[in-house]
Amino acid sequence: MSGSVLFDAPGPKARRLSIILSVVVGLLLLVGLYFLYSILAAPRTAAGGLKLPGMFDPSRWNIFSDPEVWTFIGSGVVGTLRAAGAAAVLALVIGVIFSLLRTAKTAWIRIPTTVVLEFIRGMPVLLMMLFILLAFSSGSYLAVVLALGLYNGAIIGEALRAGLASLPRGQREAGLSLGMRELQSKMLIEFPQAFRQMLPIIVAQLVVLLKDTSLGFIVGYFELLRSTMNNLASFYGSRYLFSLFAVTLIIYLAMNLSLSWVARWLSKRTDSARRGEAAGKDVPVDPGLAIAQASITARQQGEGGV
Amino acid sequence: MDVIIDNLPRYLSGFGMTLQLLVIAAIGALIIGTFIAAMRISPVASLRGFATVYTELVRNTPLTLVLFFCAVVVPYLGVRTDFATLATIGLTVYTSPFIAEALRSGINGVPIGQAEAARSLGLGFGQTIGTVVLPQAFRMVIPPLINVIIALTKNTSVAGGFFVAELFTIGKELANANGNAVVAVLLGVATFYLIITIPLGILAARLEKKWVVTR
Numbered sequence: 001m002s003g004s005v006l007f008d009a010p011g012p013k014a015r016r017l018s019i020i021l022s023v024v025v026g027l028l029l030l031v032g033l034y035f036l037y038s039i040l041a042a043p044r045t046a047a048g049g050l051k052l053p054g055m056f057d058p059s060r061w062n063i064f065s066d067p068e069v070w071t072f073i074g075s076g077v078v079g080t081l082r083a084a085g086a087a088a089v090l091a092l093v094i095g096v097i098f099s100l101l102r103t104a105k106t107a108w109i110r111i112p113t114t115v116v117l118e119f120i121r122g123m124p125v126l127l128m129m130l131f132i133l134l135a136f137s138s139g140s141y142l143a144v145v146l147a148l149g150l151y152n153g154a155i156i157g158e159a160l161r162a163g164l165a166s167l168p169r170g171q172r173e174a175g176l177s178l179g180m181r182e183l184q185s186k187m188l189i190e191f192p193q194a195f196r197q198m199l200p201i202i203v204a205q206l207v208v209l210l211k212d213t214s215l216g217f218i219v220g221y222f223e224l225l226r227s228t229m230n231n232l233a234s235f236y237g238s239r240y241l242f243s244l245f246a247v248t249l250i251i252y253l254a255m256n257l258s259l260s261w262v263a264r265w266l267s268k269r270t271d272s273a274r275r276g277e278a279a280g281k282d283v284p285v286d287p288g289l290a291i292a293q294a295s296i297t298a299r300q301q302g303e304g305g306v
Numbered sequence: 307m308d309v310i311i312d313n314l315p316r317y318l319s320g321f322g323m324t325l326q327l328l329v330i331a332a333i334g335a336l337i338i339g340t341f342i343a344a345m346r347i348s349p350v351a352s353l354r355g356f357a358t359v360y361t362e363l364v365r366n367t368p369l370t371l372v373l374f375f376c377a378v379v380v381p382y383l384g385v386r387t388d389f390a391t392l393a394t395i396g397l398t399v400y401t402s403p404f405i406a407e408a409l410r411s412g413i414n415g416v417p418i419g420q421a422e423a424a425r426s427l428g429l430g431f432g433q434t435i436g437t438v439v440l441p442q443a444f445r446m447v448i449p450p451l452i453n454v455i456i457a458l459t460k461n462t463s464v465a466g467g468f469f470v471a472e473l474f475t476i477g478k479e480l481a482n483a484n485g486n487a488v489v490a491v492l493l494g495v496a497t498f499y500l501i502i503t504i505p506l507g508i509l510a511a512r513l514e515k516k517w518v519v520t521r
Binding site: 010018021022023025026029040044055118119121122123124125126127130131134135207211212213214215217218225229238241242245248249252253256257260 | 349350351352353355356362363366367368369370371374375378379382383384456460461462463464466467474477478481488489492495496499500503504507
């Protein structure tokens with residue numbers, strides 16, 4: 001729903017009021033930002049009466065002119081991407097397997113799978129990492145990849161299941177009536193459609209996965225956060241703590257925002273591919289939410305349809 | 307099994323800390339999230355812009371980084387409070403955009419005709435939102451909100467990595483102390499998390515089934 005339906009098309013008076021309010025609020029926000037900036041930039045006195053320069057003083061940022069620092073940060077980024085890439089592939093594979101098992105005809109496959117899925121989804125990823133790390137003494141890389149793959153696989157599996165359920169029943173019936181076996185119809189007819197429909201949600205979940213690689217920091221995996229905030233910060237001293245944090249934040253934001261942007265683009269593309277059937281539908285921003293909504297629509301179709 | 311029974315008091319103290327983080331952060335995030343959602347649908351452009359930027363930035367920042375900021379950078383900048391408070395603030399801030407998004411998508415989920423009908427009856431912005439859109443959005447919003455709270459429950463474990471003695475920390479310490487019973491210790495920790503998350507999940511599914519409106 002576009003906001004404009006909620007209020008009248010503003011007349012000249014209301015428009016003026018809205019512009020004035022907008023400017024006032026904008027100015028207030030700018031003042032707030034400046035206030036924050038000036039607090040950070042102000043020189044501070046340490047416990048011993050020592051004067052320290054403000055957070056934006058060049059002496060707190062000079063390490064970034066050293067290419068070695070960037071190489072080291074780069075190795076951290078590689079660590080993050082390596083874990084995220086491997087975990088993403090694993091999560092997709094596990095997701096497909098889970099959704100197949102979860103929609104199986106035989107109850108003694110379906111029900112244990114449901115229990116396992118609930119167990120995995122109800123547990124913190126961090127705990128899973130620790131579990132794999134300690135119980136299998138697997139090393140931190142494997143712990144991060146396996147835990148992220150398993151957890152996100154469970155969620156992607158659920159998304160795919162919702163996608164399968166929301167397909168028109170005729171798709172499967174047509175497949176079966178052409179003489180395909182259950183699995184054939186599932187893999188050749190239903191899955192490609194479900195996957196395509198759920199692609200934006202899956203990519204959004206991959207953004208979550210990328211973000212969660214930072215949990216590797218806690219279990220001792222060498223990724224971006226560890227390379228900057230642990231190694232570089234202790235090497236160059238706490239004077240650079242703030243600037244290193246700012247740089248780390250910017251790198252993370254750049255990675256995540258660009259992946260989010262891909263998710264949005266995909267969702268727009270699939271929407272228009274469905275010939276405006278869902279025109280104006282909101283982009284899935286939160287995968288969990290989108291899955292819940294998809295399963296609601298699926299249930300509605302199941303009850304109301306055919 | 308003996309390990310869990312012997313250390314039950316420690317488990318419970320960790321569980322209490324987890325619950326404390328969860329409840330306070332959930333309430334705080336609900337309040338901030340509601341404000342952000344209200345800003346996002348408001349007629350004032352700069353408020354909308356601020357809310358959008360806030361949502362995008364916070365949602366794309368890893369929780370670990372947020373909590374790192376709270377636990378290490380904030381004290382370095384000269385604020386002195388205990389780590390539990392700092393972690394609660396971090397969790398609140400991190401969760402608030404997700405709450406805002408859940409609320410907003412609930413409002414967006416109300417068919418546009420409802421708002422149009424209200425408007426054509428001559429209701430104002432406040433009346434349209436208050437008497438027509440929100441009551442319908444509410445029931446669509448509760449299940450996703452519960453899902454956000456479930457995610458928050460799991461996220462409290464990250465605070466354990468930053469000097470807060472909650473369930474995850476207890477699990478880590480006990481696992482280090484009882485090297486021969488790591489699996490039992492950690493399964494015990496998992497049970498405590500599942501005690502919160504699974505009933506909430508069932509509740510969300512129930513409400514979803516009960517409240518879904520076939521349109």
